[in-house]
Amino acid sequence: MNTTEQKQESSAPKRQRMAPDERRAHILNAAQSLFFAHGWDNVTIADVLTQAGISKGGFYHHFTAKEDLLDGIVQHFTGEALKTAQAVRAAAKGGALDRFNAFLAETNRWKVQQGAQLKFFIDMMLRPGNEMLSHRITASVDAIALPVLHDIISHGVDEGAFDVPDINLVAGTIIAMSHDRRKALQSAVQTAQEGDIAEATTRLNDRMTAEAALMDRMLGLPQGSILLSKPSDYRLMLEAIVHA
Amino acid sequence: MNTTEQKQESSAPKRQRMAPDERRAHILNAAQSLFFAHGWDNVTIADVLTQAGISKGGFYHHFTAKEDLLDGIVQHFTGEALKTAQAVRAAAKGGALDRFNAFLAETNRWKVQQGAQLKFFIDMMLRPGNEMLSHRITASVDAIALPVLHDIISHGVDEGAFDVPDINLVAGTIIAMSHDRRKALQSAVQTAQEGDIAEATTRLNDRMTAEAALMDRMLGLPQGSILLSKPSDYRLMLEAIVHA
DNA sequence: CACCTACATACCGACCGTCGGTTTGTATGA
DNA sequence: TCATACAAACCGACGGTCGGTATGTAGGTG
Numbered sequence: 001m002n003t004t005e006q007k008q009e010s011s012a013p014k015r016q017r018m019a020p021d022e023r024r025a026h027i028l029n030a031a032q033s034l035f036f037a038h039g040w041d042n043v044t045i046a047d048v049l050t051q052a053g054i055s056k057g058g059f060y061h062h063f064t065a066k067e068d069l070l071d072g073i074v075q076h077f078t079g080e081a082l083k084t085a086q087a088v089r090a091a092a093k094g095g096a097l098d099r100f101n102a103f104l105a106e107t108n109r110w111k112v113q114q115g116a117q118l119k120f121f122i123d124m125m126l127r128p129g130n131e132m133l134s135h136r137i138t139a140s141v142d143a144i145a146l147p148v149l150h151d152i153i154s155h156g157v158d159e160g161a162f163d164v165p166d167i168n169l170v171a172g173t174i175i176a177m178s179h180d181r182r183k184a185l186q187s188a189v190q191t192a193q194e195g196d197i198a199e200a201t202t203r204l205n206d207r208m209t210a211e212a213a214l215m216d217r218m219l220g221l222p223q224g225s226i227l228l229s230k231p232s233d234y235r236l237m238l239e240a241i242v243h244a
Numbered sequence: 245m246n247t248t249e250q251k252q253e254s255s256a257p258k259r260q261r262m263a264p265d266e267r268r269a270h271i272l273n274a275a276q277s278l279f280f281a282h283g284w285d286n287v288t289i290a291d292v293l294t295q296a297g298i299s300k301g302g303f304y305h306h307f308t309a310k311e312d313l314l315d316g317i318v319q320h321f322t323g324e325a326l327k328t329a330q331a332v333r334a335a336a337k338g339g340a341l342d343r344f345n346a347f348l349a350e351t352n353r354w355k356v357q358q359g360a361q362l363k364f365f366i367d368m369m370l371r372p373g374n375e376m377l378s379h380r381i382t383a384s385v386d387a388i389a390l391p392v393l394h395d396i397i398s399h400g401v402d403e404g405a406f407d408v409p410d411i412n413l414v415a416g417t418i419i420a421m422s423h424d425r426r427k428a429l430q431s432a433v434q435t436a437q438e439g440d441i442a443e444a445t446t447r448l449n450d451r452m453t454a455e456a457a458l459m460d461r462m463l464g465l466p467q468g469s470i471l472l473s474k475p476s477d478y479r480l481m482l483e484a485i486v487h488a
Numbered sequence: 489c490a491c492c493t494a495c496a497t498a499c500c501g502a503c504c505g506t507c508g509g510t511t512t513g514t515a516t517g518a
Numbered sequence: 519t520c521a522t523a524c525a526a527a528c529c530g531a532c533g534g535t536c537g538g539t540a541t542g543t544a545g546g547t548g
Contacts, residue, residue, distance in 0.1 A: 017545070035270040044536060055536085058495045064539065135375040166454035169421075173458065176420035177413075210410035214417065217409075244501060261512060261527060288503060302528045304505070492547085500539075510529070516522085 024062050027052045028076065031069045036120060038068075039129030067128030069138060077121075080138035084110050085148050096156030101227050103152065108233055122186050138179060145175050156219070163220030170218050177211060192238040199233045208234070257366030268306050271296045272320065275313045280364065282375030284314075293431075297374030314380060322384035329392050330356050340400030345471050347396065356477055366430050382423060389419050397463070414462050421455060436482040445479045452478070 018026065030052035032044045045066055049059055063069060088106040092099040111118055125134040149171040156162030164170045184207050192200035212228035219226070262270065274296035278287045289310055307313060322360040322462055332350040336343035355362055393415040400406030408414045428451050436444035456472035463470070 020494080022495080045538085055496045057497070057541095060538070061494060064538095095342070131376045131379040134380060166455035168456060169451065171455045171533075172424050173421045174418060176424050177417045180416050182421050207413065210413045213409035214413060214462060217464075218458060220461075226346070262529080267527080290503075299529045300505085301507085301509095305527060307495085308505095310504070344544065489521080489548090492545105494545085495541105495542100496543075498539100498541085501537095503536085504534095507531095508529105510527100512525100512527070514523100514525080516524100518519100518521090 004137065020062065023054070023058075027054065027059065027062060028069065028072045032073045032076070033212065035069070035073065035130070035133060036124040039127055040132055047111060056163055069134065073133070074136045074140050077137055078144055081141055085144060085159075086235070089148060089151075096152060096159050096161045097225055100152050100156070103148075104226070105226060108228075108230060112233055112237045112240065116244030118237075119241040119244065122182055122189070125182065126186055135162050141179075142175060146171055153219070161221075164218065170190050172216065174215060181207065181211070188238065189241055192242050195241070197235065197238055198237050199230055201204060204234045204238065205231045206227055254315070261331065264306065267302075268316070271298065271303065271306060272313065272316045276317045279313070279317065279374070279377060279457070280368040283371055284376050285373050299330055310328055314376065316348045316428070317377070318380045318384050321381055322388055325385055326388050329388055333392060333395075340396060340403050340405045340467055341465065344396050344400070344453045347392075350474060352472075352474060356484065359481060360488030362481075363433055363485040363488065366426055366433070370430060386416075390415055391435055393418060400463070405465075410464065416460065418459060421458065424453065425455070432482065433485055436486050441479065441482055441486070444482050448482065449473055451474045 001234055027048065029045075031048045031181055032053055034047055038047075045056070045059065048069070049056060052059075063072075078183075084106065085103075088103050090100075091106070092102040094102075099194065124130055151162060153167050155164055157164060157167065185204065188204040189199045189205075191203065208228040208230075211224040213223060215226040215228075216223050271292065275287075278291055278295055289300070289303065292313070293300060294301075307316075328350065332347045335350070336346040338346075344457045368374055369381065376390045381445055394411055397406055397408060397411050401408060417483065429448070432448040432451075435447065452472040452474075456470040457467060457468040459472075460463075460467050
């Protein structure tokens with residue numbers, strides 16, 4: 001960070017008192033945007049201070065260290081994921097397969113809706129210097145998604161609908177596969193931004209179709225049980241990302 | 245790092261000239277042991293200097309920044325992996341399935357042989373503050389392992405022996421699964437160190453058996469094709485780790 | 489007034505990387 | 519063989535930056 005920036009509020013650098021939670025969230029927002037944009041190491045506490053419009057003392061009144069910002073950001077990030085996951089679980093009815101497909105469809109819907117933010121996160125996570133951010137967010141998402149998936153699979157096994165060698169292994173592997181998707185997604189976004197949205201949609205859809213087929217096999221289901229191929233959704237998603 | 249250490253070579257702190265490669269390797273070794281033991285952020289350049297017995301100027305003659313050490317370490321680390329992978333590829337004969345099983349067996353043999361070092365690496369990679377190390381090493385290993393796996397699978401598909409939805413996806417997912425194994429391995433090592441080697445061996449073998457079954461499915465093979473269950477090997481490995 | 493909390497400012501120590509200079513090896517040529 | 523010249527290895531003090539602390543102050547509340 002070397003942005004020689006001089007925010008000169010004409011006359012009043014008056015401090016303005018805020019409620020602790022409010023101030024905390026305010027600082028966290030400022031920090032998040034900076035970290036996501038420039039990377040962990042390239043953003044200094046001072047940068048966060050100016051962005052948030054607070055002094056060092058004020059900052060250290062609410063946080064104990066730079067790393068605290070990380071925890072705050074990760075919690076906020078995974079909190080959103082948690083909300084969605086829980087809503088989906090509550091809404092899903094029917095057999096284990098139906099529930100799983102509902103879960104996947106909702107996740108997709110959420111991703112389409114997020115659009116721009118999604119790309120933002122992906123770019124951020126793949127940016128050099130953001131390994132720590134990326135790692136922690138991944139770990140937190142795992143912590144949330146694993147039990148949910150485990151539960152769904154476990155119910156499926158009990159029903160006799162699924163047949164897996166090991167529930168934890170399959171759940172973990174599915175999640176790992178979805179993490180690995182980030183690179184493919186980024187490359188598709190790249191293609192889309194270069195104008196070839198059709199090609200990007202195709203590639204993304206192919207990937208998702210293959211993932212669905214792999215999940216079928218992992219869960220011991222007949223081919224075509226898991227539904228992930230929704231070209232229209234992916235096209236919408238890519239368009240949302242490009243027009244952001 | 246606060247290890248107040250005073251290595252007092254009785255009389256002669258004479259600097260001794262070394263060949264560039266030798267000196268580089270020397271520094272790299274010192275840095276690696278320190279980083280692995282204490283974590284990336286907790287080791288300063290000064291620590292590396294004292295450990296390697298060189299001055300700051302000398303250091304920056306061979307390296308341009310602290311991060312250069314990372315690259316050096318990662319290259320050294322993955323160089324070993326590369327050697328093994330290449331040896332395996334050269335040695336493997338027969339059909340695609342045989343070649344793959346040979347590949348897996350050799351990897352296992354290598355792990356048994358490494359023993360203590362393996363545990364060292366696992367602990368290091370799971371230690372907080374080592375996210376960057378861990379991430380880069382994982383990425384490098386991926387870069388080496390992916391084309392090898394892709395090649396093996398691709399040959400298998402050509403032979404009609406394998407049947408996969410997408411070669412890259414399956415290769416990536418298998419590797420992701422094996423990365424995910426680290427946590428399970430660490431927990432097994434924990435159990436083994438607490439004395440219950442039998443239990444640890446069982447758990448590890450169960451995991452590997454499940455992984456083999458999953459691979460069978462991913463590759464479109466009849467169950468029992470991929471061979472990973474070798475309790476004796478795992479017992480040896482755990483014993484080697486415990487007695488280190 | 490007493491007191492607590494939100495916030496500000498001055499300051500500290502640690503650390504990374506630079507720079508001018510010194511030592512040591514090695515090629516060259518008479 | 520030995521002097522000369524050049525290159526490469528090496529040194530250690532210093533500057534600037536950054537995370538974190540110590541100390542002070544304003545405003546609200548009882």
